[in-house]
Amino acid sequence: MDPIIQFLQNQTLPADPAEARRVRYRSTRYLIINVALYKRGFSLPYLQCLTLEKGNYVLREIHEGICGNHSGACSLAQKAIRQGYFWPSLHTDAQAFTQKCDKC
Structure with a gap:
């Protein structure tokens, strides 16, 4: 979860191109609200990541x-x-x- 948080906060990607692509793709399902990470669901409300x-x-x-x-x-x-x-x-x-x- 740390690479996703870093990407959402600072737009920082890992050095490995395959890992960077994976983080960019997975980060579309998450968002940060008031310093807390939430997962977007298709038919669910936002789920707080723990x-x-x-x-x-x-x-x-x-x-x-x-x-x-x-x-x-x-x-x-x-x-x-x-x-x-x-x-x-x-x-x-x-x-x-x-x-x-x-x-x-």
Whole structure:
């Protein structure tokens, strides 16, 4: 996510031409609003992009928080998206998180 943020803020591209093309192509799906990175969705509202640590906290709260119901990986990821959050490894993190849960 860092090359995309650098490109959106400063128009700085990586030195590798293939990577620069990839960053330019992927950056069209993102925008920066008040110093926060958001992902544009086709039929979704803007999703706030989180770091991996904040993403794990969100998954933990949705899964076993005060209103948590120890749901499965797919529904856990979709609940995070419905709450307005996104990070690139959301689905794999949800899968790993549900596999580690002792109560499930």
